[in-house]
Amino acid sequence: MKKFALMLLLMLLFVVVLPGHGQAAAGQNKILLDGQELTAGQGVPVENVNNSIMVPLRMIAENLGYKVDWNQTSKTVTIEQQGKTMQLIVNQTAASVDGKTVILNTAPLLRNNTTLVPIRFIGEQFGLTVKWDNTKKIVELITPQVPDPNIDTGEGNGGGGGVVVPPGEPASNLSMINGISFNENRLSIALEGNVQPSVSKMSGPDRIVIDLPNATFSDVFGSGQALDPNLNGKLEITDYPDVSGIRYSLYSTDPYTVRFVIDLNTAKNYSVDISGDSSKLIVVDLNAQSTVDTSTQPGNSGRKLVVLDAGHGAKDSGAVGVTGKYEKNFNLAVILKAAELLKQENKIDVVLTRSDDTFLELKDRAAMANNLKADLFISVHANSSGSSAASGTETYYQREASKALANVMHKYLVEATGLSNRGVRYGNFHVIRETKMPAVLLEVGYLSNRKDEALLFTEALQNSVAASMVSGIKEYLGIQ
Numbered sequence: 001m002k003k004f005a006l007m008l009l010l011m012l013l014f015v016v017v018l019p020g021h022g023q024a025a026a027g028q029n030k031i032l033l034d035g036q037e038l039t040a041g042q043g044v045p046v047e048n049v050n051n052s053i054m055v056p057l058r059m060i061a062e063n064l065g066y067k068v069d070w071n072q073t074s075k076t077v078t079i080e081q082q083g084k085t086m087q088l089i090v091n092q093t094a095a096s097v098d099g100k101t102v103i104l105n106t107a108p109l110l111r112n113n114t115t116l117v118p119i120r121f122i123g124e125q126f127g128l129t130v131k132w133d134n135t136k137k138i139v140e141l142i143t144p145q146v147p148d149p150n151i152d153t154g155e156g157n158g159g160g161g162g163v164v165v166p167p168g169e170p171a172s173n174l175s176m177i178n179g180i181s182f183n184e185n186r187l188s189i190a191l192e193g194n195v196q197p198s199v200s201k202m203s204g205p206d207r208i209v210i211d212l213p214n215a216t217f218s219d220v221f222g223s224g225q226a227l228d229p230n231l232n233g234k235l236e237i238t239d240y241p242d243v244s245g246i247r248y249s250l251y252s253t254d255p256y257t258v259r260f261v262i263d264l265n266t267a268k269n270y271s272v273d274i275s276g277d278s279s280k281l282i283v284v285d286l287n288a289q290s291t292v293d294t295s296t297q298p299g300n301s302g303r304k305l306v307v308l309d310a311g312h313g314a315k316d317s318g319a320v321g322v323t324g325k326y327e328k329n330f331n332l333a334v335i336l337k338a339a340e341l342l343k344q345e346n347k348i349d350v351v352l353t354r355s356d357d358t359f360l361e362l363k364d365r366a367a368m369a370n371n372l373k374a375d376l377f378i379s380v381h382a383n384s385s386g387s388s389a390a391s392g393t394e395t396y397y398q399r400e401a402s403k404a405l406a407n408v409m410h411k412y413l414v415e416a417t418g419l420s421n422r423g424v425r426y427g428n429f430h431v432i433r434e435t436k437m438p439a440v441l442l443e444v445g446y447l448s449n450r451k452d453e454a455l456l457f458t459e460a461l462q463n464s465v466a467a468s469m470v471s472g473i474k475e476y477l478g479i480q
């Protein structure tokens with residue numbers, strides 16, 4: 001208690017003693033700490049993004065007195081306070097608190113080289129009460145009267161802006177499950193890491209249980225599939241008579257285990273196939289000869305599987321814009337937004353080749369789509385040219401079979417960017433050449449052009465490009 005009071009006093013002194021930062025935030029939003037207005041710093045206003053109040057990182061450091069560290073290369077924010085460590089990464093909803101994975105409602109973002117972070121989530125993690133008055137646009141931070149030593153986990157389901165995964169071993173070295181799909185009586189699980197699944201058949205009711213040790217769901221799994229705050233979800237299966245549904249959950253955190261259950265209408269045999277190196281695909285195939293029901297029905301009239309590919313990643317930044325922005329970040333932002341929209345489509349499954357700033361070989365991207373027997377493959381990029389005047393939107397195909405998809409996607413994409421229409425073009429790109437399904441590569445705009453670059457890094461443009469991709473995919477697949 002004494003220690004807490006001292007800390008609180010130091011925090012308040014810190015606020016009072018820094019008159020140089022006394023101006024109000026540039027925006028209309030205000031932040032009060034125990035009734036006292038805080039400064040946003042650097043003239044970057046507080047923003048309301050999807051109902052998450054985002055504040056400049058510097059404000060946290062200067063006004064709340066938390067220890068804040070920023071890693072420019074990995075775009076990672078580390079915040080330490082009261083022995084607790086939190087890590088957030090720009091454009092990623094997966095964060096960690098003391099090594100445990102946490103899913104944020106809104107990812108940290110960059111504005112004019114200032115990192116904005118969700119204040120509610122951070123405040124609540126460190127024991128502050130956070131209130132938002134939407135009429136007056138005021139965020140109120142209230143320090144607790146009596147510190148609660150257990151103010152740690154377990155309150156994630158409140159309005160905390162995030163979900164705290166129950167405690168267990170640290171989330172390092174865990175395999176990350178990126179997505180699943182069910183096609184032709186096969187459950188495919190895409191993941192990164194080394195996993196030996198344990199698969200067993202159970203009866204009463206009939207089901208197949210797949211346990212993946214040392215695994216958890218990546219942030220992108222929740223973008224592609226239903227996943228509730230307690231990390232449970234369900235894939236509705238309607239087109240396969242043998243299967244009534246597929247359930248999944250983070251079954252245990254000690255040790256970390258993800259469990260998939262294929263609920264069966266009739267007892268089935270199965271075979272398991274594992275392929276890939278660091279990006280793995282586990283396929284549980286129900287087409288194996290059944291001891292009970294000898295008729296196999298690999299119906300393929302069901303859900304469609306779309307693989308979305310964010311170009312480049314990690315050490316490969318892709319094109320670098322006139323003001324130094326990286327193509328890889330643009331590509332990923334658009335792909336995550338498109339995946340979020342596609343999740344709402346009940347006839348489409350989506351799997352992403354990458355869900356964060358990781359590096360993936362081109363052949364692994366194509367192999368992932370081929371192994372999954374995806375119906376469509378769409379890669380998002382931004383272009384660059386020696387001429388700073390070059391501007392506009394292009395869509396590329398490599399194989400004849402992809403041309404119709406390219407035409408449909410381009411129609412919506414051009415409308416979404418509002419940039420000049422540079423047409424549907426042939427391009428000998430690896431990922432659209434080596435994939436076996438209709439595949440296109442979108443060059444949304446030119447990062448070498450000042451106007452295009454600025455536009456491409458706006459939330460509005462990224463949202464409309466994502467929406468245009470969904471429109472194109474649905475029209476091409478004939479889904480209403």
Ligand SMILES: [Zn+2]
Nearest residue numbers: 311318381382
């Ligand atoms: Zn590119």
